[in-house]
Amino acid sequence: MKYEQTIILNNGKETFIRNGDESDGNVVFEIFNRTHEETDYQLSYSDENSIEPEQEAQFLKEKALSPNETELVAIVDGKIVGIAGIEPVGKKYKVKHRAEFGISILKDYWGQGLGKALTKACIQCARAAGYDQLELSVVAGNDRALSLYRSLGFVEFGRNPRGFNSRISGYQEVVYMLLEL
Numbered sequence: 001m002k003y004e005q006t007i008i009l010n011n012g013k014e015t016f017i018r019n020g021d022e023s024d025g026n027v028v029f030e031i032f033n034r035t036h037e038e039t040d041y042q043l044s045y046s047d048e049n050s051i052e053p054e055q056e057a058q059f060l061k062e063k064a065l066s067p068n069e070t071e072l073v074a075i076v077d078g079k080i081v082g083i084a085g086i087e088p089v090g091k092k093y094k095v096k097h098r099a100e101f102g103i104s105i106l107k108d109y110w111g112q113g114l115g116k117a118l119t120k121a122c123i124q125c126a127r128a129a130g131y132d133q134l135e136l137s138v139v140a141g142n143d144r145a146l147s148l149y150r151s152l153g154f155v156e157f158g159r160n161p162r163g164f165n166s167r168i169s170g171y172q173e174v175v176y177m178l179l180e181l
């Protein structure tokens, strides 16, 4: 899906949010790995990332052309500093009304409103794509993310006490949330 919007952040700076495309492959690959090293809240570790930058470029190209998937990038001072996207839960009739959301922002750029701006942009894309529901999962201790999602209307619908098994802290409870669109 195509998307473009400029937002003024809490600190007065501008961010340009747009869909990623083929030419962003290397940078998005790097951001994905860095953000997966900076916290223990993601689903995977950077050493488990099995795709190469060329495959990332292809993935972004396909997303840009897709009618119901997108991978957005947030640009501050000319640099991509965050990524967020939506994808369908499945293609079958019974689940194709549901989309999944994911987001990662470089730690240096947290707390400026980028998370909110990227999440709102993904909600807009999910509505435009015709989904009825946007879903996510989040580690119970990820207060910043939980606060962000609640502030945008996501509600909890369940928890898995041993949802993730962290290399650092052992089991992590995972919270499931949804937003009716």
Ligand SMILES: CC(C)(COP(=O)(O)OP(=O)(O)OC[C@H]1O[C@@H](n2cnc3c(N)ncnc32)[C@H](O)[C@@H]1OP(=O)(O)O)[C@@H](O)C(=O)NCCC(=O)NCCS
Pocket: 035, 039, 041, 042, 103, 104, 105, 106, 109, 110, 111, 112, 113, 114, 115, 116, 117, 136, 137, 138, 139, 142, 143, 144, 145, 147, 148, 151
């Ligand atoms: C979660 C994440 C996307 C939030 O991004 P961000 O740019 O810091 O978010 P924002 O600046 O838009 O702030 C979001 C909300 O969190 C709140 N917040 C900030 N710090 C907080 C803290 N320590 N505890 C609780 N809430 C906090 C803010 O007040 C804001 O709410 P408000 O706008 O209603 O005031 C970002 O921290 C991130 O990428 N983390 C690592 C990856 C990750 O956890 N992804 C989510 C997996 S589900």
